Amino acid sequence: MAPGEECSVLVHEAPCLAPPHNNISTVLLVIAMQAEALPLVEALKLSQDDTLVFPKSVPWIKYSGIHDGLHIHIVVPGKDAVLGVDNVGTVSGALVSYAAIQALQPDLLINAGTAGGFKAKGACVGDVFVATEVAYHDRRIPIPIFDKYGVGATKTIPTPKLVEALGLKLGKLSTGNSLDMSPQDEEVIKSNDATIKDMEGAAVAYVANLFSVPAILIKSVTDIIDGGRPTTEEFLENLSMAADALLKTGICVLKFLNGKSIADL
Incomplete structure (x- = not known):
């Protein structure tokens, strides 16, 4: 979807074949940066939820509400207590995903970000x-079998109807904890055949897989x-x-999810 385009979801009116109890009800969005999350929080009119679902000592934040019939939770890792910057990277992404899945039991997890x-x-x-x-x-372990474990290549759930309806692009994602790209990283990224590169996606997907939660x-x-x-500039x-x-x-993705099961994506 190109920036500025209006949401135009091409949804056929055929009845859902999945049993009603399989319909997606609770959606968890894991977003690394406040600047990425807050526009969506405001557009969906979600409220910061201070109910104790996370330990008191962590900076993680949860926003919750109901939109288009879905129970929506957005969680962000919050800010570093010393430096005041967003808690980006695989460790924060994995930890907040683990805690949120345990507390909220979502039907679907969406890791949205840049x-x-x-x-x-x-x-x-x-x-x-x-x-x-x-x-x-960036998990280079040059020992047989461990090398494949380090790369950790994992397919995501197929969403052909969602992609077609919203006109989105498809591509493989490679994750590492640095914004820049070293020559060693570049070599592995090429071997991963990646189109996009981020700092938390593979870690969030790993946690979702641990709990058999479908993730997009x-x-x-x-x-x-x-x-x-x-890159920084x-x-x-x-x-x-x-x-x-x-x-x-x-917003368009959430609209598309309304009344559907995972199989309908």
């Missing part, structure tokens, strides 16, 4: 991708990694625009 994209793989700034597979590029990873492109510009310049594209897509 990512870098590769021009050579067809990515443009503002594009929104659904990840077809996730892997790591939706990523809006902030910067073109192979475009010749410094382009990321900061385009974060607001990418967050807006993520907002529009997120």
Whole structure:
């Protein structure tokens, strides 16, 4: 979906074949940065929920509400207590996902956020991708079998009807804990055949798989990694625009989910 496009969901009116009790009711969105999450929180009119679902000592925040018949929870890892920056990366993403799944028992988890994209793989700034597979590029363990474990390539649940209805792009996602890309990272990312690169997706998907919770990873492109510009500069310049594209897509995704089961995606 291109930035600025109106939400136009092409939904056939045929009855859902799945039993009613299989319909998606509770959706958990895990979002790494406040700047990515707050526009969606405001658009959905969610409220910060201070009910004790997380330990008192953690900075994690939960926003909750009902929209289009769905119980929606957005969780973010919050800010670092010392430096005041967003708790980005795989550790925070995995921890908050683990705690939220345990507390909220969602039918579906959506990891929504921003990512870098590769021009050579067809990515443009503002594009929104659904990840077809996730892997790591910074867990290098050069020992037989452990090397495959380190990459951790895992397919995500198929969502062909959702992708077609919203006109989203598909691509493989590679995750690592650095915003930049070392030569070693680049080599693994290429071997992962990745189109997009982020800092938490594979970790969130790993936790979802542990609990057999279906997960969709939706990523809006902030910067073109192979475009010749410094990643940090382009990321900061385009974060607001990418967050807006993520907002529009997120609302359309939730609209599409209403009354459907996982099999209908």
